[in-house]
Amino acid sequence: xxxxxxxxxxxxxxxxxxxxxxxxxxRILVAVSGGKDSTALAYDLAMKRKWWPARFEIRAIHIATxxxxxxxxSALFELLDSWDIAHVSIDVPVxxxxxxxxxxxxxxxxxxxxxxxIHYALAEGFNKxxxxxxxxxxxxxxxxxxxxKAQISGMLPxxxxxxxPLSVIRPLALCEERQIxxxxxxxxxxxxxxxxxxxxxxxxREVRGRISSLTGGSSELKRNLFDSMSKVxxxxxx
Amino acid sequence: xxxxxxxxxxxxxxxxxxxxxxxxxxRILVAVSGGKDSTALAYDLAMKRKWWPARFEIRAIHIATxxxxxxxxSALFELLDSWDIAHVSIDVPVxxxxxxxxxxxxxxxxxxxxxxxIHYALAEGFNKxxxxxxxxxxxxxxxxxxxxKAQISGMLPxxxxxxxPLSVIRPLALCEERQIxxxxxxxxxxxxxxxxxxxxxxxxREVRGRISSLTGGSSELKRNLFDSMSKVxxxxxx
Numbered sequence: 001x002x003x004x005x006x007x008x009x010x011x012x013x014x015x016x017x018x019x020x021x022x023x024x025x026x027r028i029l030v031a032v033s034g035g036k037d038s039t040a041l042a043y044d045l046a047m048k049r050k051w052w053p054a055r056f057e058i059r060a061i062h063i064a065t066x067x068x069x070x071x072x073x074s075a076l077f078e079l080l081d082s083w084d085i086a087h088v089s090i091d092v093p094v095x096x097x098x099x100x101x102x103x104x105x106x107x108x109x110x111x112x113x114x115x116x117x118i119h120y121a122l123a124e125g126f127n128k129x130x131x132x133x134x135x136x137x138x139x140x141x142x143x144x145x146x147x148x149k150a151q152i153s154g155m156l157p158x159x160x161x162x163x164x165p166l167s168v169i170r171p172l173a174l175c176e177e178r179q180i181x182x183x184x185x186x187x188x189x190x191x192x193x194x195x196x197x198x199x200x201x202x203x204x205r206e207v208r209g210r211i212s213s214l215t216g217g218s219s220e221l222k223r224n225l226f227d228s229m230s231k232v233x234x235x236x237x238x
Numbered sequence: 239x240x241x242x243x244x245x246x247x248x249x250x251x252x253x254x255x256x257x258x259x260x261x262x263x264x265r266i267l268v269a270v271s272g273g274k275d276s277t278a279l280a281y282d283l284a285m286k287r288k289w290w291p292a293r294f295e296i297r298a299i300h301i302a303t304x305x306x307x308x309x310x311x312s313a314l315f316e317l318l319d320s321w322d323i324a325h326v327s328i329d330v331p332v333x334x335x336x337x338x339x340x341x342x343x344x345x346x347x348x349x350x351x352x353x354x355x356i357h358y359a360l361a362e363g364f365n366k367x368x369x370x371x372x373x374x375x376x377x378x379x380x381x382x383x384x385x386x387k388a389q390i391s392g393m394l395p396x397x398x399x400x401x402x403p404l405s406v407i408r409p410l411a412l413c414e415e416r417q418i419x420x421x422x423x424x425x426x427x428x429x430x431x432x433x434x435x436x437x438x439x440x441x442x443r444e445v446r447g448r449i450s451s452l453t454g455g456s457s458e459l460k461r462n463l464f465d466s467m468s469k470v471x472x473x474x475x476x
Binding site: 019143145146148150151155156157210211213214215216221223225227228229230231233234236 | 384392448449453454461466468471475
């Protein structure tokens with residue numbers, strides 16, 4: 001194993017154990033977009049499947065939209081095949097489902113795709129859905145909620161649905177984005193990234209720059225922001 | 239009343255009411271350093287004393303240290319006299335009390351001064367201590383705790399001591415620093431500011447710059463950070 005791969009493998013191992021993400025007999029559906037994060041996640045879980053103490057099954061799912069023609073699906077599927085990961089692709093007409101007069105937005109698009117993901121998982125008997133969010137995403141969510149929603153609220157490494165026999169797990173929770181980029185570069189799968197054609201993610205990009213100013217680029221301070229979510233001193237919050 | 243003065247008067251009024259800071263018969267000890275914040279606070283409380291529905295008494299206390307000779311005490315006392323605020327000064331030998339081999343630090347200095355403040359308040363029968371912290375201080379404390387202590391913890395507008403019949407109130411909680419600066423400029427009392435000769439506050443200054451990058455200088459986003467402390471979504475924090 002090369003350097004960046006070892007880093008990711010260790011951090012996901014710590015995260016999976018710390019948050020009890022994987023249990024014996026789990027059937028895990030891995031959402032893969034073709035981007036570096038979920039591709040790294042799929043690879044990592046495929047490797048862990050070989051030796052992890054609890055036995056688990058994985059299948060990758062790609063949710064294609066009616067506006068995405070750039071995501072290089074075949075390159076992604078070749079990678080998944082080479083790692084012996086079964087995969088499926090579902091088409092969700094995100095534009096087609098827009099009500100007249102409504103324009104595309106992140107909330108609509110992600111809700112549509114998340115709904116399909118959950119339906120597929122339930123129909124096929126999966127009990128976990130693995131998503132590729134990493135530490136930077138989670139810190140970003142916390143600060144976006146504070147800055148724009150005026151509330152302290154984050155993104156959890158594990159979320160159990162009340163309505164369904166299903167949990168969302170985020171095994172990359174302890175990995176920084178720069179570590180995933182290094183890993184993707186090392187493995188050579190960085191090219192399958194697909195970006196939003198609507199440019200709707202501009203606010204998130206802006207916030208990314210601001211968070212980077214806040215931490216001065218320090219990984220230690222960024223990890224402190226992440227860790228703060230599990231140490232809430234309610235007595236000193238109004 | 240001029241413009242900046244009105245702004246401060248309104249914001250402190252909202253703050254005092256929202257957090258129930260002043261009650262009938264309160265004896266309030268106002269800590270004054272000679273800096274713009276606590277001077278603005280003393281002035282504002284002196285004005286409110288004339289018409290506020292609940293009657294209250296104020297006295298100003300200046301805690302002088304053995305390293306501060308720059309604080310222009312007499313200028314401060316003249317201002318307090320002109321506003322009809324009784325005042326007292328106490329000398330605390332912060333350097334003198336350092337144990338051999340220990341060097342000066344913010345924690346030691348502020349603990350020594352806070353202890354004297356509380357002792358004086360209790361000995362003289364005050365039930366509230368008013369401090370000049372403003373909204374920027376409170377947002378700064380939140381983010382410093384997140385960045386350096388890895389915990390979500392803030393500074394409250396009102397803190398009731400369990401050990402003593404005493405509360406700390408921060409009537410400037412809803413005022414931004416820039417609003418207090420404008421007010422101090424308008425009233426012409428900005429010159430009595432005393433800065434730490436040890437330069438120990440450099441980390442706080444650095445954090446101030448970083449927070450400013452985080453909010454892009456937007457007051458709205460800064461107020462959202464402040465408001466987030468009263469909307470903690472525990473369900474989405476690990």
